[in-house]
Amino acid sequence: MPPTQAPSAPIPSAPPPGQTILYNVYRIYITQGTGPLHQGIALVPAQLPSQTAGRFYHLTGTIGLGMDYQCRPAEKFGINPAFESAVWLFQMPKSLLADFEAIASSVPPPHDPRVLMERNPDPPARDCVNQQLLISALIDARADPNSYPHGNTPLIITVACNSNLTGALKTLLEKGADPSKTNGSGLSAPHVLTEPVEVRQMGGGPSVINETAIHLLLQYKASVSQPNSAGEFPIHWASYGFSLRLFHVYLYSHPEPDQDNLLCSTNNNGETLLHFAAAGCRTEVMEYLPSKGLDVNAANSNGWTPLMCALTPIDRSTCWTTNIKTLANAIESARLLLSYGADPDIVTDEGWAPLHVLALYLDVAGKAEEFAKDLISRGVDPEARALLLSPPSIVPRLYYVCWSLPWGYRLRDVMADPPVEKWIVRSNMMPLHWAAERGAVGVIKALLSSGVDVPAMDVDGTLVDVDGTSPAKIAAESMFLKKRTESVDNIINLIVGASRT
Numbered sequence: 001m002p003p004t005q006a007p008s009a010p011i012p013s014a015p016p017p018g019q020t021i022l023y024n025v026y027r028i029y030i031t032q033g034t035g036p037l038h039q040g041i042a043l044v045p046a047q048l049p050s051q052t053a054g055r056f057y058h059l060t061g062t063i064g065l066g067m068d069y070q071c072r073p074a075e076k077f078g079i080n081p082a083f084e085s086a087v088w089l090f091q092m093p094k095s096l097l098a099d100f101e102a103i104a105s106s107v108p109p110p111h112d113p114r115v116l117m118e119r120n121p122d123p124p125a126r127d128c129v130n131q132q133l134l135i136s137a138l139i140d141a142r143a144d145p146n147s148y149p150h151g152n153t154p155l156i157i158t159v160a161c162n163s164n165l166t167g168a169l170k171t172l173l174e175k176g177a178d179p180s181k182t183n184g185s186g187l188s189a190p191h192v193l194t195e196p197v198e199v200r201q202m203g204g205g206p207s208v209i210n211e212t213a214i215h216l217l218l219q220y221k222a223s224v225s226q227p228n229s230a231g232e233f234p235i236h237w238a239s240y241g242f243s244l245r246l247f248h249v250y251l252y253s254h255p256e257p258d259q260d261n262l263l264c265s266t267n268n269n270g271e272t273l274l275h276f277a278a279a280g281c282r283t284e285v286m287e288y289l290p291s292k293g294l295d296v297n298a299a300n301s302n303g304w305t306p307l308m309c310a311l312t313p314i315d316r317s318t319c320w321t322t323n324i325k326t327l328a329n330a331i332e333s334a335r336l337l338l339s340y341g342a343d344p345d346i347v348t349d350e351g352w353a354p355l356h357v358l359a360l361y362l363d364v365a366g367k368a369e370e371f372a373k374d375l376i377s378r379g380v381d382p383e384a385r386a387l388l389l390s391p392p393s394i395v396p397r398l399y400y401v402c403w404s405l406p407w408g409y410r411l412r413d414v415m416a417d418p419p420v421e422k423w424i425v426r427s428n429m430m431p432l433h434w435a436a437e438r439g440a441v442g443v444i445k446a447l448l449s450s451g452v453d454v455p456a457m458d459v460d461g462t463l464v465d466v467d468g469t470s471p472a473k474i475a476a477e478s479m480f481l482k483k484r485t486e487s488v489d490n491i492i493n494l495i496v497g498a499s500r501t
Helices: 094-104 125-140 155-160 163-174 211-219 234-241 244-251 256-263 273-279 283-291 306-311 327-339 354-358 369-377 409-416 431-438 441-449 471-476 485-499
Strands: 022-030 038-045 053-058 070-076 083-093 386-390 424-429
Touching: 022 094, 083 094, 125 163, 155 163, 163 211, 211 244, 234 244, 234 273, 244 256, 244 283, 273 283, 273 306, 283 327, 306 327, 306 354, 327 354, 327 369, 354 369, 354 431, 354 441, 369 441, 386 409, 386 431, 424 431, 431 441, 431 471, 431 485, 441 485, 471 485
Parallel strands: none
Antiparallel strands: 022 038, 022 083, 038 053, 053 070, 386 424
């Protein structure tokens, strides 16, 4: 069951015997077989014990599954086997019952097979209209539009992140919901809407930016400069996740005198909008920001510049796992920054340099070779040693080998206390070691052609470094290359061949 905040206790009432004056209104959680948890609403006469006959409504079950807007006037509240839990919301006068029930029970469940098969993912328009009317009636009956139905996540965020609930979002805002309400980490709806949301109600389908919700929130004065617990504004996340057009929507929501302050804003660790845009490889935004005076060589609290952010393999998402940016994305963004004067000879507090992070992409075809050679020609040390985050030799069943890495100050925090089930820290690793583990053939070829010191072979034919580390062995034992034996053989042959010349 989703976590819930402890509600206030229902207000005691003592109407004349046998008469209902007030209903206690509960949000309930129910299950149906092995399916997902559904929400509903129960109305129970305030003078009766809680586990008694009440009015029970399925209001948010999945469209098409026969669970929506069903009224069961004699349901034994709390006794039904499907019942999971309930959260008391408020008390509603009986005088509002007719209006409430007319809305809640007037729409029969749709049985369109296209809906059942998710070929028509949008809920019927009549459902949306009635949903808006119901929300309005509930708020008029003292329901709180700023409530936290799921733990520390406010209702406004939950609704904004569902592309099928735009009408509900509009009604909540019209009824006084705070568009900048935050969760326990300080995230607001303008933060999370910088990520695409799923279109299908049951998930598993395409995702899109919920632009309608964005414009609604900004129309009701949602803030794009309200920091989360890390000091990151929604506009920081917008530079990471938005096109230039949508980035401007956030920027221009502030009056012109404030826009310069927004553009110059940093988070608690000194990361600028350009750090975020580079991390997300948003090239249009990256071109725009230097034109507004942002420094392409600005360093954060642990020495990361936008160039390092651009090259590091990072999940496209700031909040949850989505597709990792590609090698082509990273190289294009890095070349752009170099054209604006970015210093390639950057070394972070962790000892990471551009060649290290370029070596973190799987590159069987060797597409990064030319760019790696360019970095070396610009003075990047091909033999610089640094701490490498690697997956453990045995990845727990609940985890997977993660190609993406934390960036900026986040890396420093993970390095200080790495989750043992996900990462181990390996010391004294050259870019050649990094590339061998990840299958970065292009970087390996560039390093070898530059004349890097390749470890000599020992008596068993194994390549070893001065500290006993073998790049070839790293490739052979790599968790990233477990099912890529041909690539492993190619890497070993490249390294062994170079060591013999």
